[in-house]
Amino acid sequence: MDFNLSEERRMLTDTAERFIRERYPIEKRHDFAASELGFSRAMWRDFAGLGLIGALMPPEVDGYGGTGEDIMLVFEALGRGLVVEPFLASGILGASPLIDTGDAQTLGQVMAGERLLALAHGEPDGRYALSHVRTRATQGAEGWRITGAKSVVFNGGSADTLIVSARIAGDADAEDGLALFRVDPHQQGVARRGYATIDGGMAAEITMGGAIGEPVGTPGEAYPMIERAIGRGILAVCAEALGAMEVAKDLTLDYLKTRVQFGQPIGANQVLQHRMVDLLIEIEQARSCIMLAASTLDAERTTRERNLSAAKHLVGRVGRLVAEEAIQMHGGVAMTWELALPHYAKRIVMIDHLFGDTDHHLERFIRFSREAG
Amino acid sequence: MDLSYSAEEQAFRDEVHDWLKQRLPKRLSAKVRKAQRLTKADYDEWHTLLGTRGWMAWHWPVEHGGTGWTPVEKHIFEEEMIAAGAPRIIPFGVNMLGPVLIRYGTEKQKAHYLPRILSGADWWAQGYSEPGAGSDLASLRTRAVRDGEHYIVNGQKTWTTMAHFANRMFCLVRTDPNAPKRQQGISFLLIDMDSPGIEVRPIITLEGEHDVNEVFLTDVHVPVENLVGAENDGWTVAKYLLNYERTGIAGVAASKQALAGLKRIAATERKDGRALAEDPYFAARMARLEIDLMAMEIFNLRLIAAAGMGKSPGAESSLLKIKGTQVRQEATDLLRRAVGPYAAPDLPEAFDEGWNGQAPGPDYALALARGYFNMRKASIYGGSNEIQRNIVAKHLLGF
Numbered sequence: 001m002d003f004n005l006s007e008e009r010r011m012l013t014d015t016a017e018r019f020i021r022e023r024y025p026i027e028k029r030h031d032f033a034a035s036e037l038g039f040s041r042a043m044w045r046d047f048a049g050l051g052l053i054g055a056l057m058p059p060e061v062d063g064y065g066g067t068g069e070d071i072m073l074v075f076e077a078l079g080r081g082l083v084v085e086p087f088l089a090s091g092i093l094g095a096s097p098l099i100d101t102g103d104a105q106t107l108g109q110v111m112a113g114e115r116l117l118a119l120a121h122g123e124p125d126g127r128y129a130l131s132h133v134r135t136r137a138t139q140g141a142e143g144w145r146i147t148g149a150k151s152v153v154f155n156g157g158s159a160d161t162l163i164v165s166a167r168i169a170g171d172a173d174a175e176d177g178l179a180l181f182r183v184d185p186h187q188q189g190v191a192r193r194g195y196a197t198i199d200g201g202m203a204a205e206i207t208m209g210g211a212i213g214e215p216v217g218t219p220g221e222a223y224p225m226i227e228r229a230i231g232r233g234i235l236a237v238c239a240e241a242l243g244a245m246e247v248a249k250d251l252t253l254d255y256l257k258t259r260v261q262f263g264q265p266i267g268a269n270q271v272l273q274h275r276m277v278d279l280l281i282e283i284e285q286a287r288s289c290i291m292l293a294a295s296t297l298d299a300e301r302t303t304r305e306r307n308l309s310a311a312k313h314l315v316g317r318v319g320r321l322v323a324e325e326a327i328q329m330h331g332g333v334a335m336t337w338e339l340a341l342p343h344y345a346k347r348i349v350m351i352d353h354l355f356g357d358t359d360h361h362l363e364r365f366i367r368f369s370r371e372a373g
Numbered sequence: 374m375d376l377s378y379s380a381e382e383q384a385f386r387d388e389v390h391d392w393l394k395q396r397l398p399k400r401l402s403a404k405v406r407k408a409q410r411l412t413k414a415d416y417d418e419w420h421t422l423l424g425t426r427g428w429m430a431w432h433w434p435v436e437h438g439g440t441g442w443t444p445v446e447k448h449i450f451e452e453e454m455i456a457a458g459a460p461r462i463i464p465f466g467v468n469m470l471g472p473v474l475i476r477y478g479t480e481k482q483k484a485h486y487l488p489r490i491l492s493g494a495d496w497w498a499q500g501y502s503e504p505g506a507g508s509d510l511a512s513l514r515t516r517a518v519r520d521g522e523h524y525i526v527n528g529q530k531t532w533t534t535m536a537h538f539a540n541r542m543f544c545l546v547r548t549d550p551n552a553p554k555r556q557q558g559i560s561f562l563l564i565d566m567d568s569p570g571i572e573v574r575p576i577i578t579l580e581g582e583h584d585v586n587e588v589f590l591t592d593v594h595v596p597v598e599n600l601v602g603a604e605n606d607g608w609t610v611a612k613y614l615l616n617y618e619r620t621g622i623a624g625v626a627a628s629k630q631a632l633a634g635l636k637r638i639a640a641t642e643r644k645d646g647r648a649l650a651e652d653p654y655f656a657a658r659m660a661r662l663e664i665d666l667m668a669m670e671i672f673n674l675r676l677i678a679a680a681g682m683g684k685s686p687g688a689e690s691s692l693l694k695i696k697g698t699q700v701r702q703e704a705t706d707l708l709r710r711a712v713g714p715y716a717a718p719d720l721p722e723a724f725d726e727g728w729n730g731q732a733p734g735p736d737y738a739l740a741l742a743r744g745y746f747n748m749r750k751a752s753i754y755g756g757s758n759e760i761q762r763n764i765v766a767k768h769l770l771g772f
Contacts, residue, residue, distance in 0.1 A: 002374060253770060257772070273766035277692075292376060369660065
């Protein structure tokens with residue numbers, strides 16, 4: 001067992017954290033988030049130049065990372081800065097099936113910050129069920145055509161290429177019969193309605209009526225690739241939440257030491273000190289569980305998915321505690337847009353709505369635990 | 374970062390596993406599994422076996438007879454020991470006093486006492502708490518007055534675990550009642566339990582068992598050479614002891630064992646025509662516990678590894694103590710609930726060796742309510758969890 005980071009990884013973390021600290025103040029972040037695109041293209045290219053997108057990709061596709069540890073470290077740093085650039089949509093979710101199929105050419109463009117991807121998978125009545133896909137794909141003389149609706153597709157409005165899941169066979173909830181397609185969103189058969197999300201991001205509802213798609217992998221056998229993509233996404237957002245929770249904790253600690261009421265810092269009250277200690281413990285618990293999930297990201301399925309669900313469950317539980325306690329201990333000022341803290345709290349809470357919430361993953365953990373025997 | 378066990382660590386686990394399989398007496402593991410009362414002879418037998426193998430002193434340097442194990446090896450050993458149903462190692466001599474003597478003892482004290490701890494010749498008790506000095510340990514009042522070559526000790530200690538088995542007790546006493554700070558007038562003494570003037574009275578705990586005692590000291594003569602560290606500097610020694618190696622403070626191995634037992638019971642117990650383990654609400658509570666425990670296992674190893682070989686994690690160990698006791702108590706709560714009405718029958722005689730009576734319900738149900746009530750102590754002893762939060766607030770959060 002070894003809990004230390006290698007020299008390379010330490011440098012990666014330092015680079016990311018320093019850049020975000022120096023170049024990504026919260027005011028700029030708000031400006032990026034409020035823009036039509038929802039993020040900054042210039043900043044995205046800077047991140048690409050630093051190698052932070054390439055760090056999410058394995059050497060097989062000419063990246064220089066791609067392990068669970070890399071994903072964890074990059075996203076923890078992103079969480080500390082509440083970064084709104086499309087690392088999750090483009091660098092993880094959209095990229096994952098292309099990593100699995102070895103599409104180094106497209107991923108080269110992604111790593112360079114030139115091509116944006118989005119994974120269009122969730123559907124209006126699918127909630128968090130991974131196999132729930134009603135969108136249909138049929139093969140005709142001129143190739144595959146896709147018809148259906150996708151919901152809350154992160155950065156789906158700005159993506160240059162959509163990776164779309166569709167069903168070529170089977171019932172709406174079957175794992176068999178699923179396929180993934182590259183879809184050009186600018187074609188006639190695709191309509192996108194973009195909108196902002198409450199935590200500073202962007203998403204889109206996407207409808208397709210006979211849109212042309214090009215298969216990624218073997219049609220009908222895409223479920224494992226979808227699970228891999230979402231699995232990488234789970235690890236990424238868990239680590240992002242961890243970074244955000246650390247900042248929320250630090251901001252709250254600082255506030256307790258400086259805010260004076262009744263003639264003393266409010267942190268002189270033991271009740272508040274003890275609540276801070278509990279946050280510290282729970283954040284370290286979450287970090288430990290995320291490290292475990294990161295270390296088994298490339299393990300066999302039961303171990304990998306069981307640990308991912310454990311981490312996502314715990315992050316959901318701890319995240320809510322940290323977000324609510326941070327706001328409560330700040331008092332009224334935390335209800336203002338002007339303060340940074342509530343934006344961290346919003347992102348932490350909303351991460352529970354990505355890829356399955358704390359209840360969903362507790363159930364899933366139980367299922368995989370039974371499989372593990 | 375690599376969270377898997379290395380080949381060497383796996384080989385070490387196999388070695389420990391095999392040794393326990395061959396050498397841990399079946400009679401003892403059967404008693405531990407049934408939660409039966411262990412006698413002094415049971416513990417002595419086990420300590421002697423470990424001592425002979427050289428596996429008694431995990432936290433001592435090799436030159437004093439310690440194992441020299443890494444934190445991960447200690448963790449593995451503890452896991453295997455508990456999984457095999459071994460009695461716990463009584464910590465007062467080997468884990469507490471041993472490191473203190475190695476650091477603060479005179480050459481004569483080391484030469485005399487350390488081998489006797491390793492061989493199990495001495496059973497030590499811990500004379501810290503008093504009726505008026507629990508969490509506020511520095512307010513202790515047991516008085517030691519120098520009289521020639523002796524200290525004359527008068528006072529009362531309490532919560533003295535296994536003092537009825539002990540032949541010696543290390544003891545905090547007040548040697549200077551007029552010191553400017555309460556912490557400054559305390560000394561650390563080694564006391565023979567067969568000295569005239571010592572009386573041990575049992576304290577029966579809420580579940581009906583006798584593990585802890587009151588110890589009354591009346592004009593007890595203690596040779597001056599039994600002072601450890603400098604006179605009036607006992608607080609330094611006491612803190613060193615409390616802060617020393619705390620590999621086991623999170624109780625990860627014990628909680629894992631409790632969870633495994635809980636899963637077995639939940640698979641056997643029935644609710645609404647199916648196994649209790651299939652009940653969504655109970656399954657969810659078990660799964661939450663398991664996830665907390667998975668996280669805590671990594672958290673524990675992280676902190677211990679960060680502290681480095683043979684060092685203590687300091688205030689971080691308070692984090693482990695709080696979380697570890699929460700998890701342990703949650704496990705005992707679920708165990709108690711798992712057996713429903715059969716948590717209620719209480720047969721104290723069932724915990725004696727050789728009992729072959731019939732339990733009103735399943736055999737495993739008899740110990741569970743007792744276990745739950747007994748484990749309430751965990752968030753109180755060793756510095757209550759509120760004291761631990763004070764320590765973290767001061768040393769890690771800077772309040």
